[in-house]
Amino acid sequence: MRPVQGDEGKAVEAVHMAGARTKNRTKKRLRMRAGPTAVAAAVCALAATAAFVLPTGGAPAQGPPARAGAPAAPAPGAPAPEAAAREAAAPQQCTDPEASLRPSGGTDGPAVQRIKARGRLIAGVDQNSYRWGYRNPADGELSGFDIDLVRAVAKDILGDPGKVTYLAIPTSRRISALQTGKVDIIARTMTITCDRVRQVAFSTAYFESGQQVMVPKGSPVTAFDDSLKGKKVCTSEGSTAEIKVREEPHGSSLLTVPNQLDCLVRLQLGEVDAIVNDRALGAGQAAQDPSVQLVGKPFTTEPYGVAMNLADTDLVRRVNKVLEDYRGGGAASLWMKAYEKWLAADLKGITAPPAPKYRD
Amino acid sequence: MSQPQPAGGPRGAPVRKPAAPAWREALERVRAAAVTEPGRLRVIGAVLAVALVAFGAVTAWQVASRSAAADSVVRTSQPLSADAADIYRSLADADTTAASGFLAGGQEPRAVRQRYEKDIALASRLLVKASANAEGSAAARARIATLNEGLPRYTGLVEAARANNRQGLPLGGAYLRYAGDRMREELLPAARGLYEAETGRLGSDYDDAKSWPWAALALGAVVLGALAWAQRRNYLRTNRVFNHGMLAATAAAVVVLLWLVVGHAVARSGLETSYAHGARSLQVLNEARIGSLQARGDENLTMVARGAVLGKNGDDAYETSYRDGMGRLVGGSQGPARADTLLDRARALADDAEGRDPVDAAIRDVREWQQRHVQARTLADDRGDYDDALRKVIGDKDSTGESFDRVDTELQRALAHEQSEFRQAADDGRGAFFGLAAGAAVLTVLGAAGAVVGVGRRLSEYR
Numbered sequence: 001m002r003p004v005q006g007d008e009g010k011a012v013e014a015v016h017m018a019g020a021r022t023k024n025r026t027k028k029r030l031r032m033r034a035g036p037t038a039v040a041a042a043v044c045a046l047a048a049t050a051a052f053v054l055p056t057g058g059a060p061a062q063g064p065p066a067r068a069g070a071p072a073a074p075a076p077g078a079p080a081p082e083a084a085a086r087e088a089a090a091p092q093q094c095t096d097p098e099a100s101l102r103p104s105g106g107t108d109g110p111a112v113q114r115i116k117a118r119g120r121l122i123a124g125v126d127q128n129s130y131r132w133g134y135r136n137p138a139d140g141e142l143s144g145f146d147i148d149l150v151r152a153v154a155k156d157i158l159g160d161p162g163k164v165t166y167l168a169i170p171t172s173r174r175i176s177a178l179q180t181g182k183v184d185i186i187a188r189t190m191t192i193t194c195d196r197v198r199q200v201a202f203s204t205a206y207f208e209s210g211q212q213v214m215v216p217k218g219s220p221v222t223a224f225d226d227s228l229k230g231k232k233v234c235t236s237e238g239s240t241a242e243i244k245v246r247e248e249p250h251g252s253s254l255l256t257v258p259n260q261l262d263c264l265v266r267l268q269l270g271e272v273d274a275i276v277n278d279r280a281l282g283a284g285q286a287a288q289d290p291s292v293q294l295v296g297k298p299f300t301t302e303p304y305g306v307a308m309n310l311a312d313t314d315l316v317r318r319v320n321k322v323l324e325d326y327r328g329g330g331a332a333s334l335w336m337k338a339y340e341k342w343l344a345a346d347l348k349g350i351t352a353p354p355a356p357k358y359r360d
Numbered sequence: 361m362s363q364p365q366p367a368g369g370p371r372g373a374p375v376r377k378p379a380a381p382a383w384r385e386a387l388e389r390v391r392a393a394a395v396t397e398p399g400r401l402r403v404i405g406a407v408l409a410v411a412l413v414a415f416g417a418v419t420a421w422q423v424a425s426r427s428a429a430a431d432s433v434v435r436t437s438q439p440l441s442a443d444a445a446d447i448y449r450s451l452a453d454a455d456t457t458a459a460s461g462f463l464a465g466g467q468e469p470r471a472v473r474q475r476y477e478k479d480i481a482l483a484s485r486l487l488v489k490a491s492a493n494a495e496g497s498a499a500a501r502a503r504i505a506t507l508n509e510g511l512p513r514y515t516g517l518v519e520a521a522r523a524n525n526r527q528g529l530p531l532g533g534a535y536l537r538y539a540g541d542r543m544r545e546e547l548l549p550a551a552r553g554l555y556e557a558e559t560g561r562l563g564s565d566y567d568d569a570k571s572w573p574w575a576a577l578a579l580g581a582v583v584l585g586a587l588a589w590a591q592r593r594n595y596l597r598t599n600r601v602f603n604h605g606m607l608a609a610t611a612a613a614v615v616v617l618l619w620l621v622v623g624h625a626v627a628r629s630g631l632e633t634s635y636a637h638g639a640r641s642l643q644v645l646n647e648a649r650i651g652s653l654q655a656r657g658d659e660n661l662t663m664v665a666r667g668a669v670l671g672k673n674g675d676d677a678y679e680t681s682y683r684d685g686m687g688r689l690v691g692g693s694q695g696p697a698r699a700d701t702l703l704d705r706a707r708a709l710a711d712d713a714e715g716r717d718p719v720d721a722a723i724r725d726v727r728e729w730q731q732r733h734v735q736a737r738t739l740a741d742d743r744g745d746y747d748d749a750l751r752k753v754i755g756d757k758d759s760t761g762e763s764f765d766r767v768d769t770e771l772q773r774a775l776a777h778e779q780s781e782f783r784q785a786a787d788d789g790r791g792a793f794f795g796l797a798a799g800a801a802v803l804t805v806l807g808a809a810g811a812v813v814g815v816g817r818r819l820s821e822y823r
Contacts, residue, residue, distance in 0.1 A: 127666040127746070128530050135666070136528045137465035140747050167744040170667035172674035258669045258677075261534040268520075288529045 094194035098303050099359035100204045101313060103321035109314020115157055115184055123150045124169035124183040128261065130284035131342045132189050142166055145342045146187040149206060149306065149326070152334065153185065156322045175199050178309045185319065186307040189280055201312065202305035203319045204356035206326075206335075210298025211241050212279035216267065216291055221274050223296025228252040231273035234263035240300065241276040264289060278302065279347065286346035294347070303354060320356070327353045398822045404590055405815030409808040411586055412609060415579045416804025419620055420797040422573035426624070427793035429568035430631060434786045437562040438639065440493055442779070444555040445646040447486045447507070451551050452653040454479035455543045458518045459660035460761065462525055462536050463754050480515060487511075490554065497561065503554040510547045514539055533664045540661055544654075559643060566635055569789075570628045573620065576800075580617040587613060587811070594818065605814020612807030616800045623796045630789020638782020641709040645719075645778060648689060648702040649771040652726070655685035656764045659733060663740070663753055679737070690726050697723050706774065715777050722770035729763035736760060 108116065115121055125146060126133035132144040151161035169177045174190060177183045178200050191209070192202045213228075215221045221228055224244075229251030235241035237256040245254050255272055257263055263275040264285045275282070275292075282294050306323075308315050326334045335353040343350070393399030457476040461468040487507055494500040517539035525532030587610045594603050662678040671677040691698030698704060703723050710716040732752060740749035754761050 122744075128533065128668045130530050134530055135746060137525055137532075138528045140750075165744045167741070168666050168746075170670055170674070170676065172670055173667075259534065259537075261531060261668070262538065264531055265534045265538050285531075288524070288531045 094197060096357060096359070097192050097194045097197045097202070098205050098305070099357040100202055100305070100320055101316050102358045102360055103324050104314075104317040109312075109317075111184070111309070111312035111315035112157060112318055115315075119158065120163050120165050121150070121154045121157060121185070122165045122167065122183045123153075124174060124177050124186040124188060125150065125166050126188045127166075127168045128259075129189060129281060131287055131346075132280065132284060133187070134284075145207070145338050146189065148334075148338045148342075150185070150187045152326055153187075153306075153319055153322050156325075157318065174307065178307055181309065184308065184312070184315065189278070189304055190307050191302040192305040196307070199310070200307045201310050201316045202307055203316060204323055204358070205303030205305055205354045206323055207280065207304040208354045209278050209280040209302045209304055211244055211276060211300045211302070212282055212294050212298045213296050214267075214275040214277060214282045214285060214292055214294050215273065217293055219273065219295075221295065224248075224250070224276065224299045225296070226250050228274060232271070234266050234272040234275045235277065236260045236263065239277075240302070241278070244300065245276050261285065264292070267292065280304070280343075283343050283347040323356065327356070398819055401815055401819050401822075404593075405812050405819075408583075408586060408590060408606070408609065408811035408815070411579075411583045412613060412804045412808040412811060415576070415583045415613065416616065416801045416807075418579050419573065419576040419616060419800035419804070422576045423620070423624075423793060423797040423800065426569050426571070426573065426627070427790070427797065429565050430627065430786070430790040430793060433562060433565045433569060433631065433634075434783070434790055436493070437558065437565045438782065438786070440490065441555065441558040441562045441639075442642070443486045443490060444551070444558040445642070447483050447490065448548070448551040448555050449646065449650055449653070450479040450483045450486075451511075451543065451547050452650045452657070454483070455540055455548075456653050456657040456660065458521075459536060459540065459657055459664060460754055462521060462532070463660055463663055463750060466526055468522075476518075480511070483507075483511065490558075497557055500554055500557040500561075503550045503557065506550040507547060507554070510542060510550070514542050514547060517542065533668070536664055537661065537669065540657065555646070559639075562639060566631060566639075570631055573624065576620060577617070580613060580620065583613050584610065584617065590811075590815075598818070603814040603817065605810045605812070605817060607814070608810035609807040609814065612803040612810065616803050616807075619796060619799060623792050627789045627792035630785050630787075630792060632789075634782045634785035634789060637709070637711045637715075638778055638785060641706065641715065641778040642775060642782060644702060644706045644709055645771055645775045648706050648722075649768065649775070651685055651689045651702055652764065652767050652771065655682050655689060656761075658682035658685060659753060659760060659764075662737075663750060666740075666746075682733070686726070686730060690723060693730055694727055710774070710778070711781075715774060715781070718770040718774035718777070722767050722774070725763050725766040725770060729760050729767065732758065732760045732763055 125142065127135040127142065129144065129146075133142060133146040134144050135142050147166075150164055150166075154164045155161040167177070167183055169183065169186060169188065171188075174186050174188060175196065178186060186200075189209070190196075192205060196202070211224070213221060213224050221231060228249075231252045232255060233245055233249075233252045234255045234257060235245055236259055239260070242254070242256055245252065252274070255266065257266065260275075260277050260281050263272065263277065266272045267275055268289065275285070277285070279294055279298050286292050286294060306319050308319065330336075330352075333353070339350060339353075390399075390403070394403055454476050457472055457479060461472040461476060464472065487504060490500070491504045491508075494504055517535055521532045521535035521539060523532070524535060587606060591603060591606050591610070594606070595601060658678045658681040662676055662682065665676070665678055667676055669677045671680045673680075688702060689697075690703050691701045696704075697707065703719060703726070707716055707719045707723070710719055736749045736752035739745045739752060752759055756762065
């Protein structure tokens with residue numbers, strides 16, 4: 001059993017993707033192993049060079065398709081991303097994965113046209129993350145911070161926030177769902193990382209998350225530090241939290257469970273003393289149990305972004321424009337309203353959305 | 361004929377100690393008697409009578425123990441094995457029903473809630489009964505202890521799941537999955553272990569009931585041989601062909617021996633039939649029924665978890681488990697059940713149309729269930745239409761739930777039929793032992809009397 005909710009499944013996803021359909025990490029490994037793979041690696045390197053040499057800049061989507069990039073195409077059956085588009089969407093050296101493409105609201109590119117022709121936006125979301133993307137059993141409605149964002153994108157492109165088909169995409173399938181064209185966007189507490197920006201395109205960061213400790217109120221544990229000594233800590237399997245706790249246990253012992261919410265069950269049953277989790281998901285847990293709270297400061301920085309196919313540069317720019325609008329307006333912005341509505345009660349102290357970064 | 365010998369008397373006298381044991385004196389007397397014909401006749405009569413009575417006693421004892429084992433098959437071990445199967449099934453049913461009710465959320469139908477409560481009540485009641493009957497088996501007792509400890513914990517988790525779910529909190533789903541894990545990892549394996557222990561006890565009762573009474577048969581042969589020898593000796597000495605007493609004794613011994621052989625053979629064949637067609641069918645059908653319950657539970661949990669738990673290959677863990685369960689149940693996605701699957705084995709074990717029909721119907725219903733399941737998954741995974749998918753799973757009409765209910769009903773019908781087959785064959789087998797023990801005792805006592813009378817006749821000629 002593997003974890004899935006929110007963003008804790010990074011390690012798993014990386015392994016999964018390496019096995020299934022990627023290049024960069026596997027490339028190195030394969031090159032060491034055999035001749036034929038070395039050839040494949042050389043082709044990839046060539047493609048990367050070609051992409052580097054090709055003209056870049058303001059309007060890559062209008063450039064002619066450069067088929068040299070085809071051998072490096074990620075997923076079998078995925079629309080072969082064009083080299084120029086790749087160059088524009090994925091930076092070569094990953095120093096600042098958060099930097100995205102500048103927004104544009106002008107003419108519609110092929111991806112936006114595709115969505116308009118279909119009349120519906122297909123969004124990959126989570127159905128189990130309270131306050132982010134959750135289907136209420138009482139009315140069957142999806143709601144949360146991520147869902148509001150998807151509705152804003154649909155409203156901007158299609159003029160109607162309701163014209164969305166929501167697909168529940170598990171953590172391990174997020175990247176492949178984009179690469180095979182099953183969904184247009186993924187808004188699912190997905191962290192922007194260097195590994196991922198080679199595989200999918202991200203919008204600017206729309207939320208700044210990080211790992212944080214959650215305990216019952218009145219617990220002697222105060223942060224991710226030595227106050228954890230002798231305590232039993234719960235994380236979901238394969239998550240960033242698990243890696244961090246294994247690196248620095250601070251004298252605690254570890255229990256891993258398939259899903260982050262399972263940790264709250266264990267905490268309520270008294271089987272563990274603390275949970276280490278993404279604070280965004282922690283807020284969702286605290287919202288379900290008023291007797292627990294987040295303590296200390298987040299000890300990692302994990303920006304969330306809307307993920308799209310690498311080739312859909314026009315859609316990336318469009319979503320970034322939606323985000324600009326969403327953030328605009330200071331304390332009265334749509335972003336702040338969504339924060340107040342979904343998160344403020346359990347994730348206090350946020351006064352403004354994260355500032356966007358652009359690379360072009 | 362032989363000359364009297366001073367059987368070691370004078371020679372032994374000097375060494376004999378004054379306080380010789382009494383039994384030795386008695387032995388000496390018998391030896392002395394054996395040298396005369398009347399003495400020999402007395403010994404022969406006594407030996408024949410004792411042998412006949414011993415034959416009767418051993419026969420009665422061995423038959424009684426087999427008859428008791430056959431009784432135990434019908435009265436104790438099979439019902440206990442059936443009870444254990446009921447515990448196993450009602451726990452699996454409770455888990456599946458809890459997930460169905462959970463999916464319905466605030467609109468959980470009353471009937472679903474009642475079914476869950478009935479399952480838990482039945483399991484608790486049968487556990488009490490099983491523990492009262494488990495003195496002999498440490499394995500069964502350990503399983504019962506696990507079940508007794510785990511059951512309240514399980515129901516507590518289900519209630520927590522229900523309470524959170526009614527408030528619209530996803531935590532409810534996590535509780536339900538935790539409850540389901542406890543059920544699958546602790547309770548169901550223990551229930552299965554109990555079922556296997558009880559079924560093992562049934563098997564050993566069967567073996568006890570079916571084992572040939574070799575001691576009685578051998579003793580019968582020896583008695584007949586001795587009677588033949590005594591009568592031949594009588595014929596050679598007196599030229600009389602018949603000695604009525606000994607003839608009667610022989611007839612009694614032959615009747616007892618034949619009765620024993622035929623009666624036991626009939627009982628054995630009845631028990632064998634009840635085992636082959638009843639007990640084994642029941643076992644496979646119980647497995648199939650529990651398999652279908654678990655597949656249904658997995659299907660429900662796929663809807664509850666919505667991709668929250670993935671297997672090693674990145675697929676939904678519950679969907680994978682559903683597919684594995686269906687593979688064990690029928691295999692493939694259409695047509696007849698694949699070879700060696702549970703329903704295929706159940707069908708092969710059914711020995712008449714009445715037993716086969718419900719299994720065939722169950723296979724057809726499982727196929728329909730599989731088709732509907734694919735439709736539900738398509739609705740949920742590819743179209744994102746969760747509400748329609750949910751209706752396809754727990755709705756009243758054209759849902760996988762409807763198909764599952766039909767499968768369950770058909771398997772229940774098949775189980776009822778096999779249960780009655782079992783009972784009938786086992787009763788027939790058990791009936792073959794009727795009167796055998798008492799009959800053997802009476803007849804051999806009469807035979808012994810006959811032998812004594814017969815020898816007495818000859819003896820009277822010496823007076």
